[in-house]
Amino acid sequence: MANVNKTVFATVGTTKFDKFTEVLVTTGVLKVLKGRGFTRLMIQYGNGSFIPPDCNLEGVQISSYRFKDSLKQDMSSADLVISHAGAGTCLEALELGKKLVVVVNEDLTDNHQVELAKKFADMGYLLYSTCVDLANLDMSSLLVRLSGKFFRTAPASILIPKRLAGHSKWANIKHIKALKDGIKSNTFLKLSSQIKVAINEAGGNSDPNSNHKLKSVIEVAKKNNMPSETIQRVLERAKAVGKAVTVEMKGPGGCWLILSLVSNNAIGVKNSLKSKCRKYMFQEAPGGSKTSFDYKGVIVAKPESGAASLEASLEHAIEAGAEDVVCNEEDGTLEFQCDPRELFKVQHTLMQLKYDIMDSSNKHIPKNKVKLPDESLEVISELIDYLSQIPEIVEVVDNIE
Incomplete structure (x- = not known):
């Protein structure tokens, strides 16, 4: 007989993922959880508009909250973690040796979460699903697989390749992000961004003969087998891109994010960034990062x-x-x-x-690098996830240890 009175902890971090939290409290999903011995469901719903009810449905006691200073205690006490596909959240659950189901948000544009979840699943550390699959009671088969021999419950020290052994948790998180970046952004995209920056820093000069930085980037592009037609097309488009801007954002614990962006509406982009970054305790501080x-x-x-x-x-x-x-x-x-x-x-x-x-x-x-608590790393990781989806942002640099 299966163990009873087990706990599920579901989390979306600081994101808004209402479809996920809504499907968790549907009758079908709750019946499946109850049938596998889960009688408690705790939901952390982040910036969502949907607030799960605090009540008992289908024999499962539901409780919820928006944010806490740390999710570690709730995650530690759970028998199963169901999470969004944030890299930091995945790492934390796996470090705690938890069985993990990742639910990807298919509504995201330029969605890298599916590929990230597949990568981890292929390595045997988690199972992944979508809201649609859960609604169609795929939860039942997921729970069966979690209890089977094909699922590896392992700490994150095994998940992280040996070449990162001994590195800080932030270095490991950034390595996992690199898996996403390798899928989301190939070398040509990065080089295209560098071409745009080189042209804009030279006041719109798109002539490699007189713009040495541009010539340098083009030579690297050719070394990476970027077709001449593609380079020419990027050069033509870059002329109308706008100006290159550096934005310095100061965050908790003396950490910094330096954003390089190219836009013909730099002021508008900066204003939207300020509003978003304030929610993550970052504020613009022009010139303040020079000592770091x-x-x-x-x-x-x-x-x-x-x-x-x-x-x-x-x-x-x-x-x-x-x-x-x-x-x-x-x-x-x-x-x-x-x-x-x-x-x-x-x-x-x-x-x-x-x-x-x-x-x-x-x-x-x-x-000068700063060391931050794990909870702050999780929040900053999600902010960088958000920033990486903004097409005008070419690069994000931090000084986190």
């Missing part, structure tokens, strides 16, 4: 002949005019840092020294 970041030219490269010794790469860095070089042990790439004004010159010299250039751009590099 360095602005550097960054060139990511690999020697054409294979791995180079640190001694050789240091000699090449000096010859090219770079200020520093860092070896990334995870993928064998070298990161050359230089004065932003010298980016094209350093890149050109490295190419002459037979380096394959994988990325080349001016970036904000954090020099």
Whole structure:
């Protein structure tokens, strides 16, 4: 006989996902939960408009709340977690060794949640569904599979690849986001954004012969096999994109988000960002991030002949005019840092020294990192999820440890 009096904890984080919370309290789903021994259902409904009733339906005691400082206690005490597809929430549930069902929001535009949930499911750490499937009583088969041998209940230390062992939780969260980004945004999209920035920073100059930064990006694009027709099309479109703007947002615990955006309505985009970011305890603070970041030219490269010794790469860095070089042990790439004004010159010299250039751009590099509690990481993770869906935003940089 199945265990009885078990608890389900359902969460949407800080998002609005009314379809999810509504389907959880339907008669069909509640009967399935009761039949599998779940007699308590606690729902955290975030920014939703639908407020689940606090009552007993179909033998299941329902309770709900909008927000708490931390969801960890409720998640820890649950026998099953049903969650939206936020990367931070998935990590937290898995770190606690919880059986996890992820419900993806198919109404999102440019939806990366389906791919993220599939990726985790393929690794055997969770099961995923949609609101429609749950409404059609797919919950029953999900619960059967959760109790079967095909589901791996494992801590997040196993979920995170070995190359991230020992990294901070924020580094792990960002790695999971990289899985989404790899699906949502391919290399061509990133390069297209860099072309737009290069043109706008040069006052609309789209001539690679006189715009050295643009020439640098185009060379990287060609190295990545971006078709000439695509490059030309991006150049034509970029002329009418608008201006490049940097927005500095200060958040809890002294953390910063630096947003790079390109828009012909920069003021409108900034105003909408301010309103949204305030809900996550971030506010604009122009110029305030200077003490926390360095602005550097960054060139990511690999020697054409294979791995180079640190001694050789240091000699090449000096010859090219770079200020520093860092070896990334995870993928064998070298990161050359230089004065932003010298980016094209350093890149050109490295190419002459037979380096394959994988990325080349001016970036904000954090020099003073801050450590935040897990609850704050979850909130900021969801904010960055939101920001990543705004087409005008080219890049988001943080100084979180």
